[in-house]
Amino acid sequence: MDTLLPIEADPTRLASLAARGRRPEFTDDPMLDRLYSVALVLTAELAITRLRLDAVERMLGRGDDVSRATVDEFKPEPHEAAERARLQREYLDRVFRALTAEGQRKAG
Amino acid sequence: MTPASWYQVGRHALLPEAGHDDVARFDVIAQLNTLLADRLAPAVRATYEQVAAPAWEAKHGRAPANRKEVAEALAHQPAYRAWSLVRRNTMEYRQHTGRALALRQMRKLRDRAREFNDGADTLHLDPQLDIPKYVASVDTHLMPGGYACEVVDGDVCNAASYDSGLFATLGGAGGPWNDAAGRALVAWLARHAPDFSPRTIVDLGCGLGHNTLPLRCAFPSARVVAIDVAAPFLRYGHARARSLGIDDLEFRQEDATHTSLPSGSCDLVFTTMVLHETSHDALRKILSEAKRLLAPGGLTIHLEQPPYRQFDAYEQFMRDWDGRYNNEPFWSALHETDVPSLLRSTGFEAANVFETRCSAPLVRERTQAEGAVVEDFGRAPSWYAIGAWQTAHGNVVKGEYGHGHTPADRS
Numbered sequence: 001m002d003t004l005l006p007i008e009a010d011p012t013r014l015a016s017l018a019a020r021g022r023r024p025e026f027t028d029d030p031m032l033d034r035l036y037s038v039a040l041v042l043t044a045e046l047a048i049t050r051l052r053l054d055a056v057e058r059m060l061g062r063g064d065d066v067s068r069a070t071v072d073e074f075k076p077e078p079h080e081a082a083e084r085a086r087l088q089r090e091y092l093d094r095v096f097r098a099l100t101a102e103g104q105r106k107a108g
Numbered sequence: 109m110t111p112a113s114w115y116q117v118g119r120h121a122l123l124p125e126a127g128h129d130d131v132a133r134f135d136v137i138a139q140l141n142t143l144l145a146d147r148l149a150p151a152v153r154a155t156y157e158q159v160a161a162p163a164w165e166a167k168h169g170r171a172p173a174n175r176k177e178v179a180e181a182l183a184h185q186p187a188y189r190a191w192s193l194v195r196r197n198t199m200e201y202r203q204h205t206g207r208a209l210a211l212r213q214m215r216k217l218r219d220r221a222r223e224f225n226d227g228a229d230t231l232h233l234d235p236q237l238d239i240p241k242y243v244a245s246v247d248t249h250l251m252p253g254g255y256a257c258e259v260v261d262g263d264v265c266n267a268a269s270y271d272s273g274l275f276a277t278l279g280g281a282g283g284p285w286n287d288a289a290g291r292a293l294v295a296w297l298a299r300h301a302p303d304f305s306p307r308t309i310v311d312l313g314c315g316l317g318h319n320t321l322p323l324r325c326a327f328p329s330a331r332v333v334a335i336d337v338a339a340p341f342l343r344y345g346h347a348r349a350r351s352l353g354i355d356d357l358e359f360r361q362e363d364a365t366h367t368s369l370p371s372g373s374c375d376l377v378f379t380t381m382v383l384h385e386t387s388h389d390a391l392r393k394i395l396s397e398a399k400r401l402l403a404p405g406g407l408t409i410h411l412e413q414p415p416y417r418q419f420d421a422y423e424q425f426m427r428d429w430d431g432r433y434n435n436e437p438f439w440s441a442l443h444e445t446d447v448p449s450l451l452r453s454t455g456f457e458a459a460n461v462f463e464t465r466c467s468a469p470l471v472r473e474r475t476q477a478e479g480a481v482v483e484d485f486g487r488a489p490s491w492y493a494i495g496a497w498q499t500a501h502g503n504v505v506k507g508e509y510g511h512g513h514t515p516a517d518r519s
Binding site: 011012014015016017018019020021024026027033036037040041044047048051052055071072073074075076081085088089092093096099100 | 111113115127128129132133135136137139140142143147148151187189190191192193194196197198200201203204207208211212214245246247250251252253254259432433435
Protein backbone atom coordinates (compact mmCIF):
# COMPACT_ATOMS: atom_id res chain seq x y z
CA MET A 1 0.00 0.00 0.00
CA ASP A 2 1.31 3.41 -0.90
CA THR A 3 1.83 6.00 1.79
CA LEU A 4 0.33 9.12 0.35
CA LEU A 5 0.15 12.73 1.29
CA PRO A 6 -3.48 13.81 1.67
CA ILE A 7 -3.43 15.76 -1.57
CA GLU A 8 -1.65 13.07 -3.59
CA ALA A 9 -4.85 12.43 -5.50
CA ASP A 10 -4.29 15.78 -7.17
CA PRO A 11 -0.84 16.05 -8.76
CA THR A 12 -1.71 19.55 -9.94
CA ARG A 13 -2.02 20.74 -6.36
CA LEU A 14 1.15 18.94 -5.36
CA ALA A 15 3.04 20.56 -8.22
CA SER A 16 1.83 23.97 -7.10
CA LEU A 17 3.28 23.64 -3.59
CA ALA A 18 5.59 26.51 -2.75
CA ALA A 19 9.14 25.93 -1.61
CA ARG A 20 9.61 26.29 2.14
CA GLY A 21 11.29 29.45 3.27
CA ARG A 22 10.43 33.11 3.10
CA ARG A 23 9.53 34.34 -0.37
CA PRO A 24 11.48 37.50 -1.05
CA GLU A 25 9.82 40.68 -2.21
CA PHE A 26 11.68 42.88 -4.62
CA THR A 27 9.28 45.80 -4.91
CA ASP A 28 7.76 48.07 -2.28
CA ASP A 29 4.29 46.62 -2.80
CA PRO A 30 3.66 42.90 -2.22
CA MET A 31 0.89 42.94 -4.80
CA LEU A 32 3.29 44.30 -7.40
CA ASP A 33 5.61 41.34 -6.77
CA ARG A 34 2.71 38.99 -7.28
CA LEU A 35 1.60 40.81 -10.41
CA TYR A 36 5.14 40.44 -11.73
CA SER A 37 5.03 36.67 -11.05
CA VAL A 38 1.74 36.32 -12.90
CA ALA A 39 2.99 38.43 -15.82
CA LEU A 40 6.17 36.39 -16.22
CA VAL A 41 4.34 33.07 -16.30
CA LEU A 42 1.67 34.46 -18.63
CA THR A 43 4.43 35.66 -20.94
CA ALA A 44 5.97 32.20 -20.98
CA GLU A 45 2.66 30.40 -21.43
CA LEU A 46 1.77 32.59 -24.39
CA ALA A 47 5.16 31.78 -25.91
CA ILE A 48 4.32 28.10 -25.55
CA THR A 49 0.96 28.58 -27.24
CA ARG A 50 2.71 30.42 -30.08
CA LEU A 51 5.18 27.53 -30.43
CA ARG A 52 2.33 25.02 -30.56
CA LEU A 53 0.68 27.07 -33.29
CA ASP A 54 4.03 27.12 -35.10
CA ALA A 55 4.22 23.33 -34.84
CA VAL A 56 0.69 22.96 -36.25
CA GLU A 57 1.50 25.34 -39.13
CA ARG A 58 4.63 23.38 -40.00
CA MET A 59 2.81 20.06 -39.86
CA LEU A 60 0.00 21.38 -42.07
CA GLY A 61 2.62 22.73 -44.47
CA ARG A 62 4.10 19.26 -44.78
CA GLY A 63 0.68 17.68 -45.21
CA ASP A 64 1.06 15.75 -41.95
CA ASP A 65 -1.84 14.31 -40.03
CA VAL A 66 -2.59 16.89 -37.34
CA SER A 67 -4.10 15.71 -34.09
CA ARG A 68 -3.42 16.42 -30.44
CA ALA A 69 -1.25 13.29 -30.28
CA THR A 70 0.77 14.01 -33.43
CA VAL A 71 1.41 17.61 -32.36
CA ASP A 72 2.75 16.27 -29.06
CA GLU A 73 5.16 14.11 -31.04
CA PHE A 74 6.31 16.99 -33.26
CA LYS A 75 10.06 17.30 -33.41
CA PRO A 76 11.52 20.21 -35.37
CA GLU A 77 14.31 19.78 -37.90
CA PRO A 78 17.47 21.67 -36.92
CA HIS A 79 16.67 24.64 -39.17
CA GLU A 80 13.12 24.70 -37.79
CA ALA A 81 14.44 24.59 -34.23
CA ALA A 82 16.63 27.58 -35.02
CA GLU A 83 13.65 29.48 -36.46
CA ARG A 84 11.50 28.62 -33.47
CA ALA A 85 14.24 29.76 -31.09
CA ARG A 86 14.55 33.05 -32.99
CA LEU A 87 10.79 33.51 -32.81
CA GLN A 88 10.87 33.02 -29.05
CA ARG A 89 13.84 35.29 -28.60
CA GLU A 90 12.26 38.12 -30.58
CA TYR A 91 9.06 37.67 -28.61
CA LEU A 92 10.85 37.80 -25.23
CA ASP A 93 12.86 40.82 -26.36
CA ARG A 94 9.61 42.63 -27.22
CA VAL A 95 7.96 41.75 -23.91
CA PHE A 96 10.96 42.60 -21.75
CA ARG A 97 12.13 45.61 -23.74
CA ALA A 98 11.21 47.96 -20.90
CA LEU A 99 13.65 46.12 -18.64
CA THR A 100 16.54 45.76 -21.08
CA ALA A 101 16.29 49.16 -22.78
CA GLU A 102 17.33 50.84 -19.54
CA GLY A 103 20.69 49.10 -19.48
CA GLN A 104 21.30 49.73 -23.16
CA ARG A 105 20.54 53.41 -22.81
CA LYS A 106 22.85 53.77 -19.82
CA ALA A 107 25.52 51.59 -21.35
CA GLY A 108 25.30 53.45 -24.64
CA MET B 109 23.70 31.40 -31.53
CA THR B 110 20.92 28.83 -31.49
CA PRO B 111 20.01 28.09 -27.90
CA ALA B 112 19.91 24.54 -26.67
CA SER B 113 16.54 22.83 -26.84
CA TRP B 114 15.10 20.18 -24.55
CA TYR B 115 14.80 18.03 -27.68
CA GLN B 116 18.57 17.54 -27.25
CA VAL B 117 18.31 16.07 -23.74
CA GLY B 118 19.73 12.55 -23.58
CA ARG B 119 16.92 10.01 -23.55
CA HIS B 120 16.76 7.18 -21.02
CA ALA B 121 14.01 5.03 -19.58
CA LEU B 122 13.42 7.19 -16.50
CA LEU B 123 13.09 10.54 -18.24
CA PRO B 124 9.48 11.73 -17.91
CA GLU B 125 7.45 11.56 -21.11
CA ALA B 126 7.06 15.09 -22.43
CA GLY B 127 4.57 16.44 -24.96
CA HIS B 128 5.07 19.47 -27.18
CA ASP B 129 4.11 22.01 -24.53
CA ASP B 130 6.32 20.44 -21.86
CA VAL B 131 9.33 20.69 -24.16
CA ALA B 132 8.37 24.23 -25.20
CA ARG B 133 8.02 25.22 -21.53
CA PHE B 134 11.56 24.05 -20.76
CA ASP B 135 12.83 25.83 -23.87
CA VAL B 136 11.18 29.09 -22.87
CA ILE B 137 12.74 28.71 -19.40
CA ALA B 138 16.16 28.24 -21.02
CA GLN B 139 15.49 31.37 -23.09
CA LEU B 140 14.51 33.31 -19.97
CA ASN B 141 17.81 32.24 -18.40
CA THR B 142 19.62 33.47 -21.50
CA LEU B 143 17.72 36.75 -21.33
CA LEU B 144 18.76 37.09 -17.69
CA ALA B 145 22.41 36.47 -18.46
CA ASP B 146 22.91 38.55 -21.55
CA ARG B 147 20.29 41.30 -21.30
CA LEU B 148 19.11 41.85 -17.72
CA ALA B 149 22.39 41.27 -15.86
CA PRO B 150 24.30 43.73 -18.10
CA ALA B 151 21.56 46.28 -17.38
CA VAL B 152 22.27 45.81 -13.65
CA ARG B 153 25.98 46.35 -14.20
CA ALA B 154 25.39 49.46 -16.30
CA THR B 155 23.08 50.86 -13.64
CA TYR B 156 25.59 50.05 -10.91
CA GLU B 157 28.54 51.64 -12.65
CA GLN B 158 26.76 54.70 -13.97
CA VAL B 159 24.13 55.47 -11.36
CA ALA B 160 24.16 53.40 -8.18
CA ALA B 161 27.86 53.32 -7.31
CA PRO B 162 28.40 57.05 -8.05
CA ALA B 163 25.35 57.91 -5.88
CA TRP B 164 26.65 55.76 -3.02
CA GLU B 165 30.09 57.30 -3.39
CA ALA B 166 28.69 60.85 -3.33
CA LYS B 167 27.03 60.05 -0.02
CA HIS B 168 29.91 58.18 1.63
CA GLY B 169 32.98 59.72 0.08
CA ARG B 170 34.26 56.40 -1.25
CA ALA B 171 33.18 53.57 -3.53
CA PRO B 172 31.25 50.55 -2.15
CA ALA B 173 33.90 48.22 -0.75
CA ASN B 174 31.98 45.02 -0.02
CA ARG B 175 28.80 43.09 -0.91
CA LYS B 176 26.76 44.75 1.80
CA GLU B 177 27.58 48.18 0.44
CA VAL B 178 26.89 47.10 -3.13
CA ALA B 179 23.53 45.83 -1.86
CA GLU B 180 22.78 49.22 -0.32
CA ALA B 181 23.68 50.93 -3.56
CA LEU B 182 21.56 48.64 -5.74
CA ALA B 183 18.61 47.71 -3.53
CA HIS B 184 16.19 50.25 -4.97
CA GLN B 185 17.44 50.30 -8.53
CA PRO B 186 14.75 49.13 -10.99
CA ALA B 187 17.30 47.21 -13.09
CA TYR B 188 18.42 45.15 -10.08
CA ARG B 189 14.87 44.56 -8.91
CA ALA B 190 13.79 43.51 -12.40
CA TRP B 191 16.70 41.09 -12.77
CA SER B 192 15.89 39.60 -9.36
CA LEU B 193 12.17 39.30 -10.09
CA VAL B 194 12.75 37.55 -13.41
CA ARG B 195 15.41 35.29 -11.91
CA ARG B 196 13.37 34.24 -8.88
CA ASN B 197 10.19 33.72 -10.89
CA THR B 198 11.99 31.81 -13.63
CA MET B 199 13.38 29.45 -10.99
CA GLU B 200 9.96 28.96 -9.41
CA TYR B 201 8.46 28.35 -12.86
CA ARG B 202 11.22 25.86 -13.66
CA GLN B 203 10.48 23.93 -10.45
CA HIS B 204 6.77 23.98 -11.12
CA THR B 205 7.28 22.81 -14.70
CA GLY B 206 9.53 19.88 -13.80
CA ARG B 207 7.46 18.78 -10.85
CA ALA B 208 4.15 19.03 -12.70
CA LEU B 209 5.63 16.89 -15.48
CA ALA B 210 6.94 14.26 -13.04
CA LEU B 211 4.01 14.26 -10.64
CA ARG B 212 1.39 13.63 -13.30
CA GLN B 213 3.22 10.39 -14.16
CA MET B 214 4.47 9.63 -10.65
CA ARG B 215 3.27 6.04 -10.54
CA LYS B 216 4.53 5.22 -14.00
CA LEU B 217 7.95 6.63 -13.16
CA ARG B 218 8.00 4.84 -9.81
CA ASP B 219 7.09 1.55 -11.46
CA ARG B 220 9.65 2.01 -14.23
CA ALA B 221 12.34 2.63 -11.60
CA ARG B 222 11.28 -0.57 -9.83
CA GLU B 223 11.71 -2.58 -13.03
CA PHE B 224 15.40 -1.69 -12.98
CA ASN B 225 15.93 -1.57 -9.21
CA ASP B 226 14.07 -4.52 -7.76
CA GLY B 227 16.49 -7.31 -6.92
CA ALA B 228 19.56 -5.35 -8.05
CA ASP B 229 22.55 -5.80 -5.75
CA THR B 230 23.96 -2.40 -6.69
CA LEU B 231 21.28 -0.28 -4.98
CA HIS B 232 21.53 -0.12 -1.20
CA LEU B 233 18.80 1.92 0.48
CA ASP B 234 18.66 2.44 4.24
CA PRO B 235 15.16 3.46 5.37
CA GLN B 236 16.55 3.92 8.91
CA LEU B 237 19.09 6.54 7.85
CA ASP B 238 18.72 9.87 9.65
CA ILE B 239 18.37 12.51 6.95
CA PRO B 240 20.60 15.43 8.01
CA LYS B 241 18.68 18.56 8.95
CA TYR B 242 20.49 20.60 6.31
CA VAL B 243 18.91 18.35 3.67
CA ALA B 244 15.56 17.52 5.30
CA SER B 245 14.57 21.04 6.27
CA VAL B 246 15.66 22.98 3.20
CA ASP B 247 13.89 23.15 -0.16
CA THR B 248 17.20 23.73 -1.90
CA HIS B 249 17.01 25.89 -5.03
CA LEU B 250 13.27 26.28 -4.47
CA MET B 251 12.53 22.58 -5.02
CA PRO B 252 9.37 21.95 -2.95
CA GLY B 253 9.93 19.05 -0.56
CA GLY B 254 13.69 19.08 -1.07
CA TYR B 255 15.84 16.12 -2.05
CA ALA B 256 14.48 13.52 0.34
CA CYS B 257 10.71 13.95 0.27
CA GLU B 258 8.57 11.07 -0.93
CA VAL B 259 5.05 11.49 -2.23
CA VAL B 260 4.42 7.80 -2.84
CA ASP B 261 6.28 4.69 -1.72
CA GLY B 262 9.27 4.31 -3.99
CA ASP B 263 8.91 7.91 -5.14
CA VAL B 264 11.31 9.38 -7.72
CA CYS B 265 9.42 12.59 -8.59
CA ASN B 266 11.79 15.29 -7.40
CA ALA B 267 14.71 13.44 -8.98
CA ALA B 268 12.81 13.20 -12.27
CA SER B 269 12.01 16.89 -12.05
CA TYR B 270 15.62 17.74 -11.23
CA ASP B 271 16.91 15.66 -14.14
CA SER B 272 14.36 17.14 -16.55
CA GLY B 273 14.82 20.77 -15.59
CA LEU B 274 18.58 20.96 -15.10
CA PHE B 275 19.11 21.20 -18.85
CA ALA B 276 16.92 24.32 -18.97
CA THR B 277 18.52 25.86 -15.87
CA LEU B 278 21.97 25.42 -17.38
CA GLY B 279 20.78 26.46 -20.84
CA GLY B 280 22.16 23.17 -22.12
CA ALA B 281 25.66 23.98 -20.85
CA GLY B 282 25.77 20.67 -18.98
CA GLY B 283 25.42 18.74 -22.22
CA PRO B 284 22.67 16.26 -23.13
CA TRP B 285 23.33 14.23 -19.97
CA ASN B 286 23.84 17.20 -17.62
CA ASP B 287 27.16 15.62 -16.74
CA ALA B 288 29.56 18.47 -17.50
CA ALA B 289 31.06 18.51 -13.99
CA GLY B 290 31.88 14.80 -14.19
CA ARG B 291 33.37 15.26 -17.65
CA ALA B 292 35.33 18.26 -16.39
CA LEU B 293 36.84 16.12 -13.63
CA VAL B 294 37.73 13.37 -16.11
CA ALA B 295 39.40 15.95 -18.38
CA TRP B 296 41.30 17.42 -15.42
CA LEU B 297 42.58 13.98 -14.40
CA ALA B 298 43.67 13.20 -17.95
CA ARG B 299 45.64 16.42 -18.09
CA HIS B 300 47.07 16.69 -14.58
CA ALA B 301 47.34 13.05 -13.50
CA PRO B 302 47.51 10.96 -16.68
CA ASP B 303 49.02 7.98 -14.85
CA PHE B 304 46.47 8.03 -12.05
CA SER B 305 44.38 4.90 -12.33
CA PRO B 306 41.95 4.76 -9.42
CA ARG B 307 40.63 1.31 -8.51
CA THR B 308 37.91 2.58 -6.18
CA ILE B 309 36.07 5.85 -6.84
CA VAL B 310 33.52 7.43 -4.52
CA ASP B 311 31.12 10.26 -5.35
CA LEU B 312 29.88 11.83 -2.10
CA GLY B 313 26.48 13.54 -2.43
CA CYS B 314 25.94 12.06 -5.88
CA GLY B 315 22.29 13.12 -6.27
CA LEU B 316 21.00 11.16 -9.26
CA GLY B 317 24.55 10.29 -10.30
CA HIS B 318 24.67 12.34 -13.50
CA ASN B 319 28.24 13.41 -12.70
CA THR B 320 29.26 9.93 -11.52
CA LEU B 321 28.70 8.31 -14.91
CA PRO B 322 31.63 10.04 -16.71
CA LEU B 323 34.00 8.70 -14.03
CA ARG B 324 32.54 5.23 -14.46
CA CYS B 325 33.08 5.46 -18.21
CA ALA B 326 36.62 6.87 -17.90
CA PHE B 327 37.71 4.12 -15.48
CA PRO B 328 35.73 1.06 -16.55
CA SER B 329 37.64 -1.39 -14.38
CA ALA B 330 37.25 0.67 -11.20
CA ARG B 331 34.68 0.04 -8.49
CA VAL B 332 32.54 3.18 -8.49
CA VAL B 333 30.33 4.00 -5.51
CA ALA B 334 27.78 6.83 -5.54
CA ILE B 335 26.62 7.95 -2.09
CA ASP B 336 23.72 10.19 -1.12
CA VAL B 337 21.17 10.53 1.68
CA ALA B 338 18.17 11.01 -0.64
CA ALA B 339 16.44 7.76 -1.57
CA PRO B 340 14.33 9.23 -4.42
CA PHE B 341 17.49 10.42 -6.17
CA LEU B 342 19.27 7.09 -5.63
CA ARG B 343 16.33 5.08 -6.96
CA TYR B 344 16.07 7.31 -9.98
CA GLY B 345 19.82 7.50 -10.57
CA HIS B 346 20.33 3.76 -10.23
CA ALA B 347 17.52 3.01 -12.67
CA ARG B 348 18.74 5.73 -15.02
CA ALA B 349 22.26 4.28 -15.06
CA ARG B 350 20.93 0.75 -15.62
CA SER B 351 18.72 1.93 -18.47
CA LEU B 352 21.85 3.42 -20.04
CA GLY B 353 23.56 0.04 -19.86
CA ILE B 354 25.70 0.71 -16.78
CA ASP B 355 24.93 -2.05 -14.32
CA ASP B 356 27.97 -2.08 -12.03
CA LEU B 357 27.71 1.39 -10.52
CA GLU B 358 26.84 1.10 -6.81
CA PHE B 359 24.35 3.56 -5.31
CA ARG B 360 24.32 3.66 -1.50
CA GLN B 361 22.04 5.62 0.80
CA GLU B 362 24.52 6.79 3.38
CA ASP B 363 25.58 10.01 5.04
CA ALA B 364 28.73 11.37 3.45
CA THR B 365 29.99 12.48 6.85
CA HIS B 366 30.33 8.84 7.98
CA THR B 367 30.13 6.20 5.27
CA SER B 368 30.37 2.44 5.74
CA LEU B 369 33.44 2.18 3.51
CA PRO B 370 36.67 1.05 5.18
CA SER B 371 39.47 3.49 5.93
CA GLY B 372 42.11 3.72 3.23
CA SER B 373 39.96 1.83 0.71
CA CYS B 374 39.45 4.50 -1.95
CA ASP B 375 41.70 6.10 -4.55
CA LEU B 376 39.44 8.95 -5.67
CA VAL B 377 36.85 10.63 -3.46
CA PHE B 378 35.05 13.56 -5.07
CA THR B 379 32.06 15.85 -4.87
CA THR B 380 30.41 18.09 -7.45
CA MET B 381 28.40 21.13 -6.28
CA VAL B 382 27.84 19.51 -2.90
CA LEU B 383 29.87 21.57 -0.46
CA HIS B 384 27.67 24.66 -0.85
CA GLU B 385 24.63 22.61 0.12
CA THR B 386 26.05 21.35 3.41
CA SER B 387 26.19 22.97 6.82
CA HIS B 388 29.57 24.16 8.01
CA ASP B 389 29.74 21.30 10.49
CA ALA B 390 28.95 18.74 7.78
CA LEU B 391 31.47 20.37 5.44
CA ARG B 392 34.32 19.70 7.87
CA LYS B 393 33.09 16.15 8.46
CA ILE B 394 32.77 15.37 4.75
CA LEU B 395 36.31 16.56 4.12
CA SER B 396 37.52 14.48 7.07
CA GLU B 397 35.63 11.46 5.80
CA ALA B 398 37.27 11.84 2.39
CA LYS B 399 40.66 11.93 4.13
CA ARG B 400 39.80 8.79 6.10
CA LEU B 401 38.69 6.92 2.98
CA LEU B 402 41.77 7.67 0.88
CA ALA B 403 44.36 5.02 0.21
CA PRO B 404 48.03 6.10 -0.06
CA GLY B 405 48.47 8.11 -3.24
CA GLY B 406 44.74 8.77 -3.45
CA LEU B 407 43.06 12.01 -4.42
CA THR B 408 40.13 13.94 -3.04
CA ILE B 409 38.74 16.74 -5.20
CA HIS B 410 35.67 18.96 -4.90
CA LEU B 411 34.13 20.93 -7.77
CA GLU B 412 32.41 24.13 -6.71
CA GLN B 413 31.74 27.73 -7.53
CA PRO B 414 34.81 29.87 -6.86
CA PRO B 415 35.39 31.49 -3.46
CA TYR B 416 34.39 35.14 -3.20
CA ARG B 417 37.95 36.30 -2.49
CA GLN B 418 38.61 35.99 -6.24
CA PHE B 419 36.02 38.67 -7.09
CA ASP B 420 35.40 42.38 -6.63
CA ALA B 421 32.53 43.56 -4.44
CA TYR B 422 30.03 43.87 -7.31
CA GLU B 423 30.71 40.38 -8.66
CA GLN B 424 30.50 38.95 -5.13
CA PHE B 425 27.13 40.60 -4.64
CA MET B 426 25.73 39.21 -7.89
CA ARG B 427 27.08 35.73 -7.22
CA ASP B 428 25.62 35.82 -3.74
CA TRP B 429 22.09 36.13 -5.14
CA ASP B 430 21.53 32.37 -4.86
CA GLY B 431 22.37 32.48 -1.17
CA ARG B 432 19.83 35.26 -0.60
CA TYR B 433 16.98 34.28 -2.87
CA ASN B 434 17.38 30.74 -4.25
CA ASN B 435 17.12 28.78 -0.98
CA GLU B 436 20.83 28.09 -0.76
CA PRO B 437 21.35 28.87 2.94
CA PHE B 438 24.95 27.64 3.04
CA TRP B 439 26.02 29.27 -0.22
CA SER B 440 27.42 32.52 1.18
CA ALA B 441 29.30 30.89 4.06
CA LEU B 442 30.90 28.24 1.82
CA HIS B 443 32.16 30.85 -0.60
CA GLU B 444 33.77 32.73 2.25
CA THR B 445 35.29 29.60 3.78
CA ASP B 446 38.96 28.85 3.31
CA VAL B 447 38.42 25.27 2.11
CA PRO B 448 42.12 24.61 1.44
CA SER B 449 42.78 25.47 5.08
CA LEU B 450 40.00 23.09 6.15
CA LEU B 451 41.57 20.36 4.05
CA ARG B 452 44.91 20.91 5.74
CA SER B 453 43.18 20.75 9.12
CA THR B 454 41.90 17.26 8.27
CA GLY B 455 45.49 16.07 8.07
CA PHE B 456 46.57 16.58 4.47
CA GLU B 457 50.10 17.84 4.03
CA ALA B 458 49.97 21.54 3.14
CA ALA B 459 52.01 20.96 -0.01
CA ASN B 460 49.52 18.35 -1.23
CA VAL B 461 46.52 20.68 -1.04
CA PHE B 462 45.73 22.60 -4.22
CA GLU B 463 43.20 24.82 -5.95
CA THR B 464 42.56 24.43 -9.64
CA ARG B 465 40.01 24.87 -12.41
CA CYS B 466 38.08 22.05 -14.09
CA SER B 467 36.40 22.73 -17.41
CA ALA B 468 34.25 20.41 -19.45
CA PRO B 469 35.14 19.93 -23.09
CA LEU B 470 32.46 21.68 -25.14
CA VAL B 471 29.72 19.37 -26.27
CA ARG B 472 29.47 20.08 -29.97
CA GLU B 473 25.95 18.83 -30.41
CA ARG B 474 24.74 21.25 -27.75
CA THR B 475 24.19 23.94 -30.33
CA GLN B 476 25.19 24.62 -33.88
CA ALA B 477 26.97 27.65 -32.54
CA GLU B 478 30.57 28.61 -32.33
CA GLY B 479 31.98 30.80 -29.65
CA ALA B 480 31.88 31.28 -25.94
CA VAL B 481 29.16 30.39 -23.51
CA VAL B 482 27.77 33.38 -21.66
CA GLU B 483 28.37 32.85 -17.97
CA ASP B 484 25.35 33.57 -15.83
CA PHE B 485 27.11 34.14 -12.52
CA GLY B 486 28.39 30.66 -11.98
CA ARG B 487 26.15 28.69 -14.33
CA ALA B 488 28.78 27.70 -16.87
CA PRO B 489 30.49 24.33 -17.52
CA SER B 490 33.65 25.31 -15.69
CA TRP B 491 34.36 24.98 -11.99
CA TYR B 492 36.77 25.98 -9.31
CA ALA B 493 38.08 22.89 -7.56
CA ILE B 494 39.85 22.23 -4.30
CA GLY B 495 41.77 19.02 -3.85
CA ALA B 496 44.40 17.15 -1.94
CA TRP B 497 46.58 14.15 -2.60
CA GLN B 498 47.13 11.58 0.09
CA THR B 499 50.84 10.94 0.35
CA ALA B 500 52.00 7.60 -0.94
CA HIS B 501 53.86 6.71 2.23
CA GLY B 502 51.95 7.76 5.31
CA ASN B 503 52.39 11.44 5.98
CA VAL B 504 55.99 11.74 4.83
CA VAL B 505 56.19 14.45 2.20
CA LYS B 506 58.77 14.14 -0.51
CA GLY B 507 59.42 16.52 -3.34
CA GLU B 508 57.77 19.73 -4.43
CA TYR B 509 54.05 19.50 -4.82
CA GLY B 510 52.29 22.37 -6.45
CA HIS B 511 48.97 23.62 -7.66
CA GLY B 512 47.21 20.96 -9.62
CA HIS B 513 50.19 18.65 -9.73
CA THR B 514 50.47 15.14 -8.49
CA PRO B 515 52.80 14.41 -5.60
CA ALA B 516 56.25 13.37 -6.69
CA ASP B 517 56.22 10.31 -4.46
CA ARG B 518 52.93 8.95 -5.72
CA SER B 519 53.48 5.90 -7.79
